[in-house]
Amino acid sequence: MKVDFRKEIETYSARKGRFSLVTVPAMQFLMIDGHGDPNTAQEYRDALETIYPVAYALKFASKRELDRDYAVMPLEALWSATDMDSFTTARDKSQWDWTLMIMTPDWITGEHVESARESVALKGTAPALGALRLETLDEGLCVQTLHVGPYDDEAPVLDELHHRFIPDSGLRMTGRHHEIYLGDPRRAAPEKLRTILRQPVAQA
Secondary structure (H helix, E strand, C coil): CCECHHHHCHHHCCCECCCEEEEECCEEEEEEEEECCCCCCHHHHHHHHHHHHHHHHHHHHHHHHHCCCECCCCEEEEEECCCHHHHCCCCCHHHCEEEEEEEECCCCCHHHHHHHHHHHHCCCCCCCHHHCEEEEECCEEEEEEEEECCHHHHHHHHHHHHHHHHHHCCEEECCCEEEEECCCCCCCCHHHCEEEEEEEEEEC
């Protein structure tokens, strides 16, 4: 039976118009780091062209070799900048640092990833294989909400999250801004894109 972790892990769902305090379990991800505007940076395109083929190679190897099938999880990203207002009031994508991620089941090991890396390398179409890694992320306490619409319309939601909800709740930001892309921009109209916006926090 194919496992769909989006249905099994509660924090892969959120409600539009509501900030919810959640505890996110530790999970492992394929990760690739980079910098710059995701709309124009070649580094971002290279990361996309690498992380998906490896994620699918792992899925097929798991089904074939381990008899454990699962749905490939959605693309996610961690975002940060020296000035966090570059995400909100002073929106400037050229200042963004990012880590593209795809959640990977805990039965997938580093050896499996190396085998998938070698398999994908033979096809010669994944330019950032050297930058890809498998790493556990443990975010713990977070605030998250669902944004529906174009990515560029996130700024007012993030501004409210950063400057009103978090401080008014006696919290402070601790980790990197996290986005989970439930919609596929290649297939969905911008106004229908669904993105979970997440911010790790701690008591102030």
